[in-house]
Amino acid sequence: MSDEIQVEVQRLNSRTAVINLAGDVTTFAEKPITGAYKQISDWGVKNVVFNFRENDYINSAGIAILIGIVTEARKRKQRLLMAMPSSHFQKIFRMVGLTQYADIHNSIDEAINSVK
Amino acid sequence: MSDEIQVEVQRLNSRTAVINLAGDVTTFAEKPITGAYKQISDWGVKNVVFNFRENDYINSAGIAILIGIVTEARKRKQRLLMAMPSSHFQKIFRMVGLTQYADIHNSIDEAINSVK
Amino acid sequence: MELKIPSELGNEKIAREVAATVAKRVGFDAERIADIKMAISEACTNAISYGSKADSRNKITVILTAHDEKLEIVVIDPGLGGPPPSNVNNPDIEDMIDGIIPPGGMGLWLITELMDEAQFIQSEEDDSTEFRMVIYRNKNIEQ
């Protein structure tokens, strides 16, 4: 049995890249997400946009993955942007305190424009 | 506990009316569906369009309701049109033989245009 | 896995969602999942209506077993509906539409059309009625 997560990276320009996530953000997502993050970090981008449009299940293990990314992003002086998390995701991000370290945006465009 | 079905009728013109169904087409739907059908029949329309866009669960009791409507419609010399049933609904309609008595259409407009 | 639900019409939806989740997890495609959902709903509706006389103090049990190539579904009711039918009639929709017979009686027939195997099993231990269905992941598999 497999738990599906599809992760896709998209380079917008030299400064910004998007990580598109589709599926469940759980333990099974750790390698795909950190792999995608490393890949775009190797490109040297400064702005990392997570696209949560296609997710409706996150658990505490998934949140731990995102916290790990925040740690790395701070070391690399990157800015993290969370685009289109569901209202449930937003609530959880707020509860955990993730919103102190990453901005929430209602659309990918809004996220991208905020770092132009 | 209630099983939700929402039924709405819409009179397009003197000859055609639409029955919009949202929810589960099961035993619980009998009264709302036959009620809506009677209402538009009282208007004297000749073309009855069922809009299945918002349904994904039909069971044998629901099919029996539709068969009952076919019987009535034949008595009243009405034409029945099934708009936007899911591919699963279409398969079931075909299996049961309902498609001999009602046309399937991929959109409301297509259904309406076919009786213009 | 096993699911025990009070015999109340509408609760077949719980079994339906469980079956859909399991079928998805083991790789059934959307069309087969829709078939499974319909079949399990009909089987549970019968187990509730007939086998438990729609009395929510009774319970029905659904056992789902995922094998490599197939999903097995067993629906068990307390057997209050008496012995289940030994054969399934094709519905005569023309007679229904002509008002010769009342519309209905299509549940078991639909199940046999949608599933690869389906039959009642009279329990040897008690009065309960078991209905067993099997569906293969791929339609044209050697069986």
Place this chain on the structure above:
Amino acid sequence: MELKIPSELGNEKIAREVAATVAKRVGFDAERIADIKMAISEACTNAISYGSKADSRNKITVILTAHDEKLEIVVIDPGLGGPPPSNVNNPDIEDMIDGIIPPGGMGLWLITELMDEAQFIQSEEDDSTEFRMVIYRNKNIEQ
């Protein structure tokens, strides 16, 4: 109703879908349903990972009981994880981000934030561990 599932990570989804279906049927709104789904997933993940050592030969049981104003959820595991913690720590996300503690350990805390009641109950009959949660349909109800 009762659900018995093999202790395998990913199977918590089955419990999640069942809980969502039941909660919807008894009138919980979308936000509360999302809370329930997350809480039951965390409880089942713990029951699978700790309480059953993620061995699918073990089973966890989920019991859902709908009352007038609340939904009660009990998750039972075979107790292979030893005695469950007696208190829940607030996660220190700053320390996690600074790398002082590893990210994690938020499951039980999230559950207590999302549910109206949550506690472990050590079974008196056997070694099994029970985790009981209650959520009210309306947030501001007199309790």
